[in-house]
Amino acid sequence: MQSRTPAPRATGRPRSAAADAAILAATRAALVELGWSRLTLGDVATRAGVAKTTLYRRWAGKHELVVDAVAELFDELRVPDRGSLAADIEGVVLQFAAILARPEARNGLMGVVAEAARDDALRERIRGSIVERQKRLVVEGRARAQARGELPPEEDPRTAARTVDLIFDMVAGAVVHRCLVSSQPADADWAGSLTRVLLLGITGAAQNPAGSV
Amino acid sequence: MQSRTPAPRATGRPRSAAADAAILAATRAALVELGWSRLTLGDVATRAGVAKTTLYRRWAGKHELVVDAVAELFDELRVPDRGSLAADIEGVVLQFAAILARPEARNGLMGVVAEAARDDALRERIRGSIVERQKRLVVEGRARAQARGELPPEEDPRTAARTVDLIFDMVAGAVVHRCLVSSQPADADWAGSLTRVLLLGITGAAQNPAGSV
DNA sequence: CGCTTTCGCTACGGGTCGTAGCGTAACTGT
DNA sequence: ACAGTTACGCTACGACCCGTAGCGAAAGCG
Numbered sequence: 001m002q003s004r005t006p007a008p009r010a011t012g013r014p015r016s017a018a019a020d021a022a023i024l025a026a027t028r029a030a031l032v033e034l035g036w037s038r039l040t041l042g043d044v045a046t047r048a049g050v051a052k053t054t055l056y057r058r059w060a061g062k063h064e065l066v067v068d069a070v071a072e073l074f075d076e077l078r079v080p081d082r083g084s085l086a087a088d089i090e091g092v093v094l095q096f097a098a099i100l101a102r103p104e105a106r107n108g109l110m111g112v113v114a115e116a117a118r119d120d121a122l123r124e125r126i127r128g129s130i131v132e133r134q135k136r137l138v139v140e141g142r143a144r145a146q147a148r149g150e151l152p153p154e155e156d157p158r159t160a161a162r163t164v165d166l167i168f169d170m171v172a173g174a175v176v177h178r179c180l181v182s183s184q185p186a187d188a189d190w191a192g193s194l195t196r197v198l199l200l201g202i203t204g205a206a207q208n209p210a211g212s213v
Numbered sequence: 214m215q216s217r218t219p220a221p222r223a224t225g226r227p228r229s230a231a232a233d234a235a236i237l238a239a240t241r242a243a244l245v246e247l248g249w250s251r252l253t254l255g256d257v258a259t260r261a262g263v264a265k266t267t268l269y270r271r272w273a274g275k276h277e278l279v280v281d282a283v284a285e286l287f288d289e290l291r292v293p294d295r296g297s298l299a300a301d302i303e304g305v306v307l308q309f310a311a312i313l314a315r316p317e318a319r320n321g322l323m324g325v326v327a328e329a330a331r332d333d334a335l336r337e338r339i340r341g342s343i344v345e346r347q348k349r350l351v352v353e354g355r356a357r358a359q360a361r362g363e364l365p366p367e368e369d370p371r372t373a374a375r376t377v378d379l380i381f382d383m384v385a386g387a388v389v390h391r392c393l394v395s396s397q398p399a400d401a402d403w404a405g406s407l408t409r410v411l412l413l414g415i416t417g418a419a420q421n422p423a424g425s426v
Numbered sequence: 427c428g429c430t431t432t433c434g435c436t437a438c439g440g441g442t443c444g445t446a447g448c449g450t451a452a453c454t455g456t
Numbered sequence: 457a458c459a460g461t462t463a464c465g466c467t468a469c470g471a472c473c474c475g476t477a478g479c480g481a482a483a484g485c486g
Contacts, residue, residue: 227463
């Protein structure tokens with residue numbers, strides 16, 4: 001999750017953990033004020049009260065820094081057990097929407113995703129520190145729904161994995177598209193409508209498995 | 214759709230239309246090779262065989278130029294009348310996925326969306342030249358389904374508009390998220406699964422309108 | 427107290443930005 | 457044919473940011 005943890009040796013002066021936190025916070029502040037393209041590492045260093053060289057010793061460049069800074073915003077994501085699959089979906093959607101309502105997330109996330117289209121290592125970093133953490137919510141919610149009997153217990157592991165991937169892309173994609181492209185609020189009404197369509201689609205497809213879903 | 218069409222006066226030397234096409238094509242080529250952040254206007258001008266100053270006379274900056282260059286990729290989007298709502302949805306999904314499979318679209322689209330989070334004018338430009346054109350596909354497909362009797366004819370115009378917005382964000386969001394974040398192919402199998410869930414959700418919600426969907 | 431690593435600071439070459447200035451090219455109206 | 461108007465190509469420029477190197481000082485450890 002951190003820069004790269006270069007096998008911390010027992011000797012020598014240790015790296016300042018406070019500097020890491022200050023740099024990531026300064027990065028988010030700069031994202032709010034300047035956006036992605038105008039954000040500069042020299043400015044981040046000044047905001048954090050840190051020399052520019054220190055920043056380059058910990059992160060390879062702008063991309064990796066912003067990924068780590070944005071990833072911390074998703075730490076608060078939890079799966080709320082509200083008793084029903086519908087309530088759980090709606091809760092996750094609203095949590096995700098609340099994060100995307102913050103300007104530092106809006107400005108930073110798309111920027112790193114744009115660069116990840118050409119950078120395999122960056123894409124893997126995003127997957128590990130942001131995407132996989134989100135996908136686990138879908139896995140957990142699905143497991144709980146199966147325990148409640150709202151969904152059939154388990155299928156072929158391969159089709160189950162594809163179903164999780166599909167639901168994840170639908171939920172996360174819809175929220176991101178709503179917030180960042182359509183630029184309209186993902187409020188409770190909208191989350192309810194999304195949940196209704198999604199739930200009918202999932203349970204209906206599960207009850208009528210004429211194919212793989 | 215063009216730069217800004219500054220009220221073309223009848224006098225003086227006219228702007229070269231060939232230069233516009235060359236610049237936009239060069240922009241797409243640069244997006245493929247360099248990605249979003251490494252793309253430079255000087256490089257685009259050289260590729261297009263055009264002076265850098267000419268480029269600045271037509272576009273205010275990198276953002277607007279890339280929006281216009283990417284927007285042309287969506288010109289080919291059509292609604293295929295395949296006889297059923299399911300087939301129409303699947304066709305649109307596959308068309309959209311085909312565009313997002315091109316590297317110039319992958320590299321450019323997220324970059325401009327990231328900047329649009331802070332730039333109202335840019336966001337409006339994207340909406341007019343890209344997003345609205347996509348949303349019309351949803352409107353058309355819905356109208357055809359209503360004509361076939363697959364969907365109830367018409368509701369309150371306000372809830373109808375919200376339904377269109379929701380479906381649009383779900384479809385476009387899922388395809389974008391699948392291609393650019395999960396970075397997995399949106400092939401026929403995946404499109405079929407997405408269509409199945411979506412269709413069940415839409416028709417089910419329409420038949421059981423306990424709320425607004 | 428030596429050893430090691432980090433830190434802050436300064437300085438640097440290289441690249442991009444966006445603009446200004448100038449002479450030339452293209453097209454229009456009389 | 458000629459003057460008027462606009463677009464074009466080219467060069468040059470200051471400003472900014474990048475990423476790195478070198479230095480002395482600070483902060484840990486044995």
